[in-house]
Amino acid sequence: MKKLVLLGTIAAVIAAFFTFDLNQYLTLDSLKNSQEQLALWQSQSPVITVAVFFVIYVAATALSLPGATIMTLAIGAVYGLAEGLILVSFASTIGATLAFLVARFVLRDSVQARFGDRLKAFNQGVEQEGAFYLFTLRLVPVFPFFLINLLMGLTPIKTRTYYWVSQLGMLPGTLIYVNAGTQLGQLDSLSGIVSPEILLSFALLGVFPLIAKKIVAAVKKRRVYKGFQKPAKFDRNLIVIGGGAAGLVSAYIAAAVKAKVTLVEANKMGGDCLNYGCVPSKALIKSAKVAEQMRHGDQYGLEGAEPQFSFKKVMQRIHDVIAAIEPHDSVERYTSLGVEVLQGYGKIIDPWTVEIQLNDGSSQRLTARSIVVAAGAKPFVPEIPGLDQVGYLTSDTLWEELAKEDDIPPRMVLLGGGPIGCELAQSFARLGSNVIQVERNDRVMMREDPEVSVLAANALRKSGVDLLTGYEAIRCQLGGENQSEKQLIVKNPDGEEEIIAFDRLICAVGRTARLTGYGLENLGIQTERTVVTNEYLETLYPNIYAAGDVAGPFQFTHTAAHQAWYAAVNALFGEWKSFKADYSVIPWATFIDPEVARVGLSETEAREKNIPFEVTRYGLDDLDRAIADGSTEGFVKVLTVPGKDKILGVTIVGTHAGDLLAEYVLAMKHGLGLSKILGTIHTYPTLAEANKFAAGEWKKAHAPEKLLAWVEKYHRWKRG
Template structure:
């Protein structure tokens, strides 16, 4: 009944507005003429009109505010408009709450639980921030807040206070305009009017600055800030994100300390990118040696010395290690420390080293603590033992049967490598297919090669139990057709990674984590604690070395120079590669992503079996697939499956980053015969599909006429 009454009342108001020609009440002429004879009636009419316009979310509140300032001046105009806008906003808030809140919360309550908790805890501050910084239109705030668990009185007084400064700026501008007798250059160039325009322009910046200061004051109230600092920047973690952050700080002549408790270079050098690519290289050589007979090169039986393979992996690490060493970074101007860091407050870090314990202070801190492999808590897993991508590189004996849990990029790369080195590999994954983020045609290419290699794929399956039967390791696997027992010699757990968020004092700062347990950062990579930033695997997102380095630029620049200018982290063009054989390279959208996001696209595909270089190299498989805006050559994304896909992606990354379309790639000379020509040929396919048929028919007639 309440909803029916409200709807009937709204219908009556709208009908009355139409009957009374409400448009006239939005004109300055109406109020100017009436104000001369009846100022109080004018104020009353203006107040009611403003309330109704705000309550019904009628566009033009800014114009009405200027009119109010011009008619009533700064003092009375501010008084009228401040209360009218807040009352109108509260009415809009109440109408939305009455009509929609119960339905929205009932239907989407599970999705809104986090938002509801945040609103119940800090709703007043969120609302004040939105009111003070008009990023979101006020009428949208009125309607959305009606759906949230915030008290009506809280909404009213926070809105009254939050909108006051912005209202004053607009009313003042209107008052200055109202003092003009005529519109002329001389009239406009008065100090008062120019000042009001300047105030309008800089108000958002002033508001943001005020909010930032209030946020800092609130966050820092429990801590004592040092009078001076040892460093401009202190970085925790010497992986890719930490190394680049500290390098940028040193390059800009800031004083920076880098703390690492294990080895410089982090996961990428010691347990990730470098060792995995080294073992992939060894496995590729073994595979190529076996396949060489297809072109008449017989090398006999291929024998793999697994211990020497692993030794070569560690040799690769040792050869690259100087690039990330303490000596190199000390030479670049970075103060490096080996020890365990504990953040005590937003500016102070305790470092436990072999020589003892010390503390250092810094104006800003960057957390680059990385991540670690996730391990599923399956019964019996500790009894049988397992490797992860962190611990695998200490293995000395090649397993006869290797069980790989997880069919993502890491699991697939390691599985194929061990299979080609001589192990019998079984992949178990709960998804319907491996490489779950890739398109079906991509998965089909890799799956076909895995079958040729002899890898056993158990998709849509998951391990239920591990156990030791005598000296034999067994896994009980739940499959669509029932339970199956598998015997194995060694197991790799490759089911993703999780952030390192414990052991270095995050609790001391009450830094917020997201629903997946990653450190939560804003668009500038700043955590919930002002002045403390985070990059890399510890914040989730794209967990690639090159993305960590990319984020490090933004975090370090914002930390060092954010008081002057801040930069939002740009994730618009992120490439990645999976180093299976065939390789899979991607940038931007693929078909799966585009469909999920409802983005229209066209697909152009070029098969590598048509490419001369691929044919002579025995790599005539795979394809280049490009998604474009329908009817245009603008690239939305590209996927390459085949030899050297990771390298071939670079051209599409460059094109997307700088807004170049397929026509530009087609018009670029590519050396022959190279794999890179595939990029040009896919652009040519797009061009043929978009040939101007009508124009070509006229050209054909022209040529025919020329032959007569």
């Protein structure tokens, strides 16, 4: 009711302003004709005149009425430059603040409630840099001030901050207009304000934001680096801590542009992806898939047969694959590229100094203009009582440990229903282990749509996995007759405890960033689940960057490499030009069989964010190549803007889904719609045709029926 009363009052005042044609008094001609009368009133009743001017100016600004420019000229003409500047400065700022408060009172809650998710990044930016944003907007009169008042009222900026920043930011523009008012008698039109002198003043106003930004940045740097002594010269241009995907790409880029760069890695070059993650898991998946195909040879006109194999040889093949790829990430290769590689632990001592404890026992200190922290992540191990007693494996340790086994463990328990857990569970089950997969949520692969989770669960069970969703791991213990049997106690969805006996237990419940041991805490660099950075990947210190899993928000090898480009380029050339990391189009895939790949929004996410969308779907059971290959399970699902072919997100389930997704990643990155995909020639018969046919389904759904009806009549007429 209060909001309605306030809006009604404002509407009534604005209506009265135009109904009684009060804007006729706020023209240049009217002002020039009244100039002598205004001067007379000022001489006879100075206090009343200034009060009237002040109140009218505040009201006009608060209600966003036209004529503020004319009033500024009038005040300049009556009071001169100094007094006029003071009067207009306070009146305009108070009026703007009132408009700001009205917008906040009436609109902010409803706008934030409806669009809060989309405005989250903007709100965070305003909280951190709101004063600077507002100051730059106020400096440039091109931006309508009434619009600034309205929009800033919807943000979390403090009223006090809004007031003083507005007063300072509007001061230069106010000075120019008040000064023009002092020359009112010489003005024939408002265009007369734009004299060469004033044009120069406005040009300077355009440069003010850049100057202000430099000043603000300098002040921030001075505050951040206070207490540290910057070296007079540096040993390196860049030091990179961590030899995984992000670290390798950062070092590579630095060497490519002829910077002097040192890469510090304590363990194996190539990081998690090469040694513990992407590479070994895909090698395992391939062996397991071949074993499964052998069992089901009858589907291809062959005799099905239970595969005979040595588990030790399977594990040896995985290590052979790692060894074959290893030279791409080796010390020798990067040394040949111009990167100095030091094997040891790097710790940041001050913003420019890294102390390296080398693996040979010696230590070394190096200084650098910039530092990139690319320390990666490690498996998260849940706090389950008794877990250490029974022993466990993670995605980091299983490859070495299981390589020691002659046979695959008969009974395996796998904790976790995410991508890593699902890939490992299916693979070990296909290789003959009795795998029980425990997931405490009600479905696996929670980041995907429910229908994808159902399909994934069916695929796991079809491969022999005993999948338990809605089960929570409670504790581990040694039990059985000799108290030597390893057991996991779980709570089922009914709240009852069950005992699961196993030979090996694998924890695959996620990964956590490596945040300690690198000196971050000593320097006050903020860490939450990851290292806190801005959009340029800068930490608290503008010369210290973070990239890859340690920086988030994604834990993919390809995003680590993507971030590394921004971190390296900004670290080396940021004083001239910095680039914001772009996460607008991030693809990912889970390599179970059939594969699950996605880019952009899922249906679930779109609904949660209240983003309108249409769904186009194409089933692979209709695709010639999929039928020939016997891999018809899956679909292509595309989300588009309603009525348009602009792609919002794509989910593909099926053989080689990760490869098929690339076409959509390209399209989304470069703003290509489904019509462009439909108009692209795809080789027949290939799985990639699924993308074209999905686009064709969209086209059918949006066929111009009325036009086609007229075309049908035309053809009928042509037939006579």
